[in-house]
Amino acid sequence: MRPAALIFDKDGTLFDFHATWGGWSRGLIEAEAGGDAALARRIAEALGYDMAAGRFSPDSIVIAATAGEIADRMLPLLPGGDRAAVIARMNARSAKAPQVPAVPLGPLFADLAARRLALGLVTNDSEAPARAHLHASGLSARFGFVAGADSGHGAKPGPGQLVACAAAFGLAPAACAMIGDSLHDLHAARAAGMTAIAVLTGLAARDSLAPHADLVLDHIGALPDWLDEQGITKP
Numbered sequence: 001m002r003p004a005a006l007i008f009d010k011d012g013t014l015f016d017f018h019a020t021w022g023g024w025s026r027g028l029i030e031a032e033a034g035g036d037a038a039l040a041r042r043i044a045e046a047l048g049y050d051m052a053a054g055r056f057s058p059d060s061i062v063i064a065a066t067a068g069e070i071a072d073r074m075l076p077l078l079p080g081g082d083r084a085a086v087i088a089r090m091n092a093r094s095a096k097a098p099q100v101p102a103v104p105l106g107p108l109f110a111d112l113a114a115r116r117l118a119l120g121l122v123t124n125d126s127e128a129p130a131r132a133h134l135h136a137s138g139l140s141a142r143f144g145f146v147a148g149a150d151s152g153h154g155a156k157p158g159p160g161q162l163v164a165c166a167a168a169f170g171l172a173p174a175a176c177a178m179i180g181d182s183l184h185d186l187h188a189a190r191a192a193g194m195t196a197i198a199v200l201t202g203l204a205a206r207d208s209l210a211p212h213a214d215l216v217l218d219h220i221g222a223l224p225d226w227l228d229e230q231g232i233t234k235p
Contacts (some may be wrong), residue, residue: 002230002231002232003117003175003176003177003195003230003232004117004118004169004171004175004176005117005118005119005120005165005166005169005171005175005176006117006118006119006120006176006177006179006223007119007120007121007122007145007162007165007166007176007177007178007179008119008120008121008122008178008179009121009122009156009178009179009180009181010121010123010125010133010184011123011125011181011183011202012063012102012180012181012182012199012201012202012203012219013100013179013180013185013199013201013202013220014101014102014121014137014139014220015066015100015101015102015107015133015183016100016102016201017056017063017103017181017201017202017203018055018056018117018203019100020053020097020098020099020100021056021062021097022054022055022056023054023094024093024094024097024128025047025049025054025056025062026049026051026054027093028093029043029044029047029049029051029214031089031093032074032078032086032089039077042077043074043077043154046074046077047060047061047062047070047073047074048060048062049060049062049076054089056203057203058203058204058208060203061073063184063202063203063204064124064156064157064182064183064184064185065124066124066125066126066149066150066155067087067090067091067094067125067126067149067150068083068087068149068153068184070090071083071086071087071090072161074086074162076165082111085127091126091128091129093165094125094126094129094134095111095128095129095133096132097129097133098136099133099136099137101137102199102201102220102221103219103220103221104221105137105138105139106138107138108220108221108223108224109139109142111234112142112223112224112227113142114234114235115227115232115234117227118144118145118169118171118179118234119142119143119144120143120144120145120146120147120165120168120169120176120186121134121143121145121147122145122146122147122153122156122161122162122165122178123147123148123149124149124155124156124184125147125148125149126148126149126150126151127146127147127148127151128148129148130146131149131183134146135147136157137231143191144168144169145164145165145168145169147161147164147165156180156182156184156185156187156188156193157183157185157187157188158188159173159182159188159191159192159193160189162178162188162189162191162194163192166192166194168192172193173192173193173194174193174194176194176195177189177190177194177195177196177197178192178194178195178196178197178201179197179198179199179220179223180197180198181198181199181201181202181204181209182203182204182209183204183208183209183212185198186198186212186213187212190212193234195214195215195225196212196213196214196215197213197214197215197216197217197226198212198213198215198217199216199217199218199219199220200212200217200218200219201218201219201220206210209235
C-alpha cells in the first residue's frame, strides 16, 4: 500500500546523532559526575560513550533508550541519586541542545507537505524536548502528531506510539511508513503493521538494519525520490 502518512523518529533521523549529541553528552556526564573525573569515566562506560572521541559505540543504550532507561543506567553510579531529578535534569538540558539536521529540513518538509502526506513524530525522547527541538528547527507546524516516551503510548520498540499516530490521522497502520535509524524503530514499525524504512544517519550500520527494513536510505533527503517511485507526487 502506498503510504498516506510518514512517521519519523527524531534523533539519528531528523537530526544527525553524533553531530547533535556527541559533545552534549560529555557535558551531561561531567555535570552528573559533579567534577569527579573517575566517576565521569564510569558513567561514560556504562552509557557506551567514548569521552575522548565524543562518540557513542554502536551498541550504546543511548541510541534508542528513553530518558528513564538512561537514568536507570546511571543511577547505580550516583549514590543517593533521585531518579525523577536525574530525568528532569536530562530533559531540561536536552531541550536546549542545538540540533544538527541530517539534511536541510525546511525544503524537505515543504516537499512532503506538498504531497499531502500526514506527518508524525514518535521518539523515545521525552515529549517536551522533542517539541522544543521541532520548534527550534521551524518544523512544529509540519507535524500533526508528536509523541515521546512519556506521552502515554509507551515507547519503541513497542507499537503504541505508531498505532496512536495512525489513529490520530484516521488511517490504518498499513497506510503509514515509519522512518528511523535504529532497530527499535524498525521493530516498532513491524509490530504496528507499517512499512519500515531505515536511514543511516544514526549509529547503526546498513548490515544490521537491512534485514529488518523494507527499504534502507542514506538519509531522509532521499524520501522524495522514493515517493516519486510510489506515484506520490507533488501537484
